[in-house]
Amino acid sequence: MKKLLLGNAAVARGAYEAGARFVSSYPGTPSTEITEECVKFPEIWCEWAPNEKVACEASIGAAIAGTRALTCCKHVGLNVMADPVFTASYTGVNAGLVIAVADDPGMHSSQNEQDSRHYAKAAKLPMLEPSDSGECRDFTVLAYELSERFDTPVFLRLTTRVAHSQSLVELKEPAEPVKKPYVKDPAKYVMVPANAVKRHVVVEDRTAALAAYAEETPLNRVENNGSKTGVIAAGITWDYAKEALGDSADYLKLGMVYPLPEKKILDFCAAHETVYVLEELDPFIEEFCKAAGAKVIGKEAFSLLGEYTVNGIRSVVTGEAPEAPAVENGGIPVRPPVMCPGCPHRGTFFVLKKLGLTVAGDIGCYTLGAAPPLASIDTTVCMGASVSAAHGMIKALGPEAAKKTVSVIGDSTFIHSGITGLINTVYNKGAGTVIILDNSITGMTGHQDNPTTGRTIRGEATKQVDLAALCKAVGVDDVQVADPFDVKAFEQAVRRAAENPEVSVVIAQRPCALLKGVKYTGRARITDRCRTCGLCLKAGCPAIAVKDGKPVVDPAQCNGCGLCVNICPFGAIEKEEEA
Numbered sequence: 001m002k003k004l005l006l007g008n009a010a011v012a013r014g015a016y017e018a019g020a021r022f023v024s025s026y027p028g029t030p031s032t033e034i035t036e037e038c039v040k041f042p043e044i045w046c047e048w049a050p051n052e053k054v055a056c057e058a059s060i061g062a063a064i065a066g067t068r069a070l071t072c073c074k075h076v077g078l079n080v081m082a083d084p085v086f087t088a089s090y091t092g093v094n095a096g097l098v099i100a101v102a103d104d105p106g107m108h109s110s111q112n113e114q115d116s117r118h119y120a121k122a123a124k125l126p127m128l129e130p131s132d133s134g135e136c137r138d139f140t141v142l143a144y145e146l147s148e149r150f151d152t153p154v155f156l157r158l159t160t161r162v163a164h165s166q167s168l169v170e171l172k173e174p175a176e177p178v179k180k181p182y183v184k185d186p187a188k189y190v191m192v193p194a195n196a197v198k199r200h201v202v203v204e205d206r207t208a209a210l211a212a213y214a215e216e217t218p219l220n221r222v223e224n225n226g227s228k229t230g231v232i233a234a235g236i237t238w239d240y241a242k243e244a245l246g247d248s249a250d251y252l253k254l255g256m257v258y259p260l261p262e263k264k265i266l267d268f269c270a271a272h273e274t275v276y277v278l279e280e281l282d283p284f285i286e287e288f289c290k291a292a293g294a295k296v297i298g299k300e301a302f303s304l305l306g307e308y309t310v311n312g313i314r315s316v317v318t319g320e321a322p323e324a325p326a327v328e329n330g331g332i333p334v335r336p337p338v339m340c341p342g343c344p345h346r347g348t349f350f351v352l353k354k355l356g357l358t359v360a361g362d363i364g365c366y367t368l369g370a371a372p373p374l375a376s377i378d379t380t381v382c383m384g385a386s387v388s389a390a391h392g393m394i395k396a397l398g399p400e401a402a403k404k405t406v407s408v409i410g411d412s413t414f415i416h417s418g419i420t421g422l423i424n425t426v427y428n429k430g431a432g433t434v435i436i437l438d439n440s441i442t443g444m445t446g447h448q449d450n451p452t453t454g455r456t457i458r459g460e461a462t463k464q465v466d467l468a469a470l471c472k473a474v475g476v477d478d479v480q481v482a483d484p485f486d487v488k489a490f491e492q493a494v495r496r497a498a499e500n501p502e503v504s505v506v507i508a509q510r511p512c513a514l515l516k517g518v519k520y521t522g523r524a525r526i527t528d529r530c531r532t533c534g535l536c537l538k539a540g541c542p543a544i545a546v547k548d549g550k551p552v553v554d555p556a557q558c559n560g561c562g563l564c565v566n567i568c569p570f571g572a573i574e575k576e577e578e579a
């Protein structure tokens with residue numbers, strides 16, 4: 001049977017059909033749906049881990065114990081999981097282990113544009129890269145076979161366009177779940193130096209064997225149309241090249257991007273007058289080709305930045321002027337992300353902006369606190385960096401800075417990697433206020449549960465981390481809980497915390513407005529008591545606009561959260577049903 005599936009759903013289907021029965025991941029766009037789709041197969045144990053490192057380690061454990069396992073992350077998540085990945089390369093697996101990593105060229109939802117293929121080379125692990133959903137399913141199944149045949153974790157690399165596009169997938173009967181016997185083997189699984197020295201030899205031999213496999217596998221195939229122009233491409237750029245150039249070029253389609261097939265590449269280049277390497281982001285394939293002595297055109301003609309397009313490829317290869325888009329930006333209006341109406345973070349940033357604090361930011365919906373009119377955030381680096389960066393800032397600027405410097409971090413991010421920063425601050429006699437924005441969910445990636453929500457990935461009740469108790473347990477004596485929509489009380493809590501010469505924590509507690517259980521009633525209305533002071537506009541709510549010089553509430557957007565009612569110093573905003 002054929003089915004139209006998202007690339008991510010096809011990876012999940014492939015894992016299911018291959019008999020994988022353990023999936024542990026941390027969400028991250030554009031990879032999140034792989035795990036969410038795995039949940040739909042009741043036979044698979046699925047879990048959200050607190051971060052990617054834990055997810056990967058749990059998956060390594062499952063694979064060593066004999067169950068095929070999958071762990072999924074976005075490109076920056078691979079940085080967090082890198083430590084176990086590099087050594088799992090040495091231990092190898094028992095049952096198959098696949099690491100699905102989704103890169104984000106163009107940074108649709110990421111803080112950088114790193115290229116995960118470098119990890120395959122650095123960790124000496126094979127990497128497959130599908131071009132559409134059909135290949136997502138097929139390559140995942142194959143990745144498990146390769147993982148066991150070569151005794152190695154296998155990377156499956158996606159990019160946003162493959163992960164988030166739909167195409168046809170041939171569904172096959174699922175295999176029996178793989179259950180390999182677990183055999184204690186310290187020489188293989190205990191990576192102390194004496195054992196690791198021997199395993200490194202195995203890794204190098206395996207890489208050589210994989211390089212030989214790359215030459216013969218149909219994953220790397222030549223498509224001959226009798227052209228003098230050749231194109232080497234993998235992933236989505238192969239689809240683009242086919243659409244741009246059709247039969248006017250020959251193709252070397254690479255389904256395996258590490259190790260690369262040197263002989264196949266050299267033969268292909270020798271048979272063509274001009275060869276283009278089409279790859280988004282870094283010249284990973286291009287540098288390999290050039291080092292092998294092949295004459296190819298790559299980044300001298302194509303950008304290191306962002307995504308490629310069909311139009312752009314056609315124009316470079318044919319020399320024709322690029323087709324002008326029918327309408328600017330394809331006729332699609334630009335829609336910068338904004339905090340939703342009713343977002344609890346709005347109350348927090350309204351207060352932080354008012355107090356004029358230096359704010360070390362983090363990654364989550366609250367990163368939008370950097371945008372005007374809230375414009376409160378000073379730094380954003382990576383998940384968890386807020387707490388540790390604020391510590392460094394305060395040490396660098398001196399104790400007075402402690403009164404003016406706070407960090408903001410969401411509940412999921414705090415558990416992911418903020419708690420270690422807080423321990424560091426306490427341990428190293430730091431100061432400053434950590435504001436944990438507890439909206440009871442992992443909001444930014446689309447509402448995943450996490451250890452603070454008290455629910456598992458399947459929505460079952462489980463133990464819930466008590467954030468206040470956790471902060472106290474690591475040595476923070478001053479922990480307050482405050483509602484960011486009660487702006488006066490919240491402001492007081494932050495002011496009081498900032499005065500504390502030691503580390504303090506304020507937990508800004510209010511659930512995400514989009515959670516099922518959150519029901520606000522009525523709509524806000526601006527009455528004739530309004531003195532047009534403009535304070536309500538400073539909250540940046542998309543439901544408040546200016547008409548004829550006066551603020552007005554757009555009833556279609558207002559969800560009745562009441563923040564503006566609390567902000568207005570003249571009591572000029574009221575809820576409709578309370579009028």
Ligand SMILES: Cc1ncc(C[n+]2csc(CCOP(=O)(O)OP(=O)(O)O)c2C)c(N)n1
Nearest residue numbers: 028077363364365410411412413442443444
């Ligand atoms: C290392 C890493 N993993 C995953 C992500 C994707 N990501 C961005 S923010 C975020 C979590 C946001 O949840 P939370 O901290 O609770 O804040 P909220 O969005 O709910 O306000 C995730 C998983 C990332 N940017 N970096």
